[in-house]
Amino acid sequence: MTPQSSAATVTAGAGQAGGPPPDAVHDQDDYARSRVPDSARRGAGSIFSVLVGFVTAFFFPLVGGLYLTMNGAAATWMGLIISFTVLIVLALVVARTTSREGLTSELLTRGAGFGSVGSVLTTVIYAGTFVIYAGTEGQILASSIDLIWDLPDQIWFVLVGLVFLPMAWNGINSMTKILIWTIPVYFVLLVAAIVIAWNRNDGMPAGMFDAMPEGAVGGAVGTIAVIAGLAGTVGINPFEAGDYNRFIRADRFRRSAVYSVVLPYVLLFFFAIPLGMYFTLVMGDFSPSVYFVGLLGLLPGVALAWISQVRVNLTNLHISSVVFASGSEAVGTRRLGRRFWLLVVTALSILLMWFDVLGNLNVFLEWTGIFLLAWVACVVADITVVRGLLKIVTGPVEYRSSQLRRYNAVGVTALLTGTVGASLIWLLATNPVLKGLSAYIGFAVAFGVHVAMAVATKGRTYFADPLDERLSVNQTRTPH
Numbered sequence: 196m197t198p199q200s201s202a203a204t205v206t207a208g209a210g211q212a213g214g215p216p217p218d219a220v221h222d223q224d225d226y227a228r229s230r231v232p233d234s235a236r237r238g239a240g241s242i243f244s245v246l247v248g249f250v251t252a253f254f255f256p257l258v259g260g261l262y263l264t265m266n267g268a269a270a271t272w273m274g275l276i277i278s279f280t281v282l283i284v285l286a287l288v289v290a291r292t293t294s295r296e297g298l299t300s301e302l303l304t305r306g307a308g309f310g311s312v313g314s315v316l317t318t319v320i321y322a323g324t325f326v327i328y329a330g331t332e333g334q335i336l337a338s339s340i341d342l343i344w345d346l347p348d349q350i351w352f353v354l355v356g357l358v359f360l361p362m363a364w365n366g367i368n369s370m371t372k373i374l375i376w377t378i379p380v381y382f383v384l385l386v387a388a389i390v391i392a393w394n395r396n397d398g399m400p401a402g403m404f405d406a407m408p409e410g411a412v413g414g415a416v417g418t419i420a421v422i423a424g425l426a427g428t429v430g431i432n433p434f435e436a437g438d439y440n441r442f443i444r445a446d447r448f449r450r451s452a453v454y455s456v457v458l459p460y461v462l463l464f465f466f467a468i469p470l471g472m473y474f475t476l477v478m479g480d481f482s483p484s485v486y487f488v489g490l491l492g493l494l495p496g497v498a499l500a501w502i503s504q505v506r507v508n509l510t511n512l513h514i515s516s517v518v519f520a521s522g523s524e525a526v527g528t529r530r531l532g533r534r535f536w537l538l539v540v541t542a543l544s545i546l547l548m549w550f551d552v553l554g555n556l557n558v559f560l561e562w563t564g565i566f567l568l569a570w571v572a573c574v575v576a577d578i579t580v581v582r583g584l585l586k587i588v589t590g591p592v593e594y595r596s597s598q599l600r601r602y603n604a605v606g607v608t609a610l611l612t613g614t615v616g617a618s619l620i621w622l623l624a625t626n627p628v629l630k631g632l633s634a635y636i637g638f639a640v641a642f643g644v645h646v647a648m649a650v651a652t653k654g655r656t657y658f659a660d661p662l663d664e665r666l667s668v669n670q671t672r673t674p675h
Contacts, residue, residue, distance in 0.1 A: 239454040244378070249459070252504070253484070255471065260481025270413050288578055295445040299438055300434035301318045301518050302521055308574075308645060308657070334553045335504060336500060388486075401476075402476055423634065430567025564634045565617045569637045573609045573613075580646045593665070599658060605649050613644065616640050654668065
């Protein structure tokens with residue numbers, strides 16, 4: 196059987212085993228629980244416009260200015276280059292696989308060594324991280340509009356949270372239009388801020404590549420501090436890229452990857468984050484809400500904040516609702532679709548604003564970086580070594596709960612080992628280098644344990660039937 200016919204068999208089997216909802220429901224849920232059919236595939240431009248929405252977040256200029264202040268320019272640039280390189284390698288591996296399989300990151304994780312219920316833990320952390328991002332960006336947005344109309348913060352939190360519902364209600368179809376329509380206005384205001392800052396400073400600010408603010412660490416320790424701070428970004432974005440690149444046809448992925456994977460992250464690491472360094476050097480403050488209002492004036496500055504945050508929060512809310520919908524089927528709540536979960540994540544983001552998520556963000560994001568890198572290590576190990584090099588498991592990635600074990604010891608053990616080990620280093624290490632590298636130590640441990648467990652079990656924990664013919668050990672079995 197050819198790979199293409201095997202994939203067709205698995206897809207057809209999904210319809211026979213339990214009967215999926217009608218195509219209209221799949222489309223409404225953006226295929227959160229099934230493979231994306233060829234009829235729903237999209238061009239690279241559509242995917243690029245969605246991912247660029249994430250790049251426009253105020254969060255990234257904010258961290259650019261913060262890293263400059265804490266670690267110096269040279270260490271920040273070196274940390275960006277290293278983190279970008281690692282991210283692109285991981286994102287290409289995951290996105291190429293989701294494009295071929297047409298599966299969300301949650302469905303891919305099920306078949307990549309975690310089992311139908313074992314993947315739920317990754318679902319909660321992954322989607323929950325985007326809910327945290329949504330609450331953070333929403334709180335920034337509420338703070339900016341409060342400059343124009345002074346109302347109690349709680350009222351703005353609710354209004355800001357609810358404004359995204361109608362825009363994200365119809366999924367990627369309406370999102371793509373909104374994100375494309377807002378690009379011109381966003382870039383006009385952004386270019387105006389860049390030009391005004393340039394003129395105010397009489398050119399490029401000194402120190403873009405060698406500034407060393409008072410109290411900054413710098414050197415190798417500063418570089419590692421930047422890498423550690425970006426661990427969550429490196430861990431989560433391969434899955435975000437995968438969740439959107441599943442809409443790219445597999446035979447077009449190689450040509451599309453420059454636009455649907457590489458270019459958005461080039462803009463993120465070498466435009467959005469350095470832009471924060473540029474404005475911080477000119478204005479002496481690393482907060483975008485402060486320096487954009489200072490450069491553009493109150494109304495245009497707030498308008499830029501709104502356009503930027505609308506673009507990124509659509510992505511945050513959409514992807515978290517898709518992931519929750521994808522994972523909920525595994526625990527018996529199949530009828531709770533993407534729109535239900537959109538309401539839930541909107542309510543959660545408002546609640547986080549009420550509890551000042553922005554003021555308590557750093558510690559949470561540091562730990563999620565450890566978890567997310569351990570998770571991506573498991574999935575990449577499964578794709579490249581277990582299925583690729585060793586071919587312990589063959590054929591299309593299985594995602595149907597009826598065909599999988601509820602818990603697969605391979606991925607679950609590797610994830611917990613990598614996460615717990617790295618967390619202990621992060622909590623207990625006093626050496627800043629060791630502490631800063633804890634997430635990447637966890638990545639290496641999770642990768643190695645995943646492969647070792649797959650070899651030790653010969654893949655027998657991947658399927659409900661340990662004699663499944665997609666296991667290489669069963670393909671070589673002598674018939675009785």
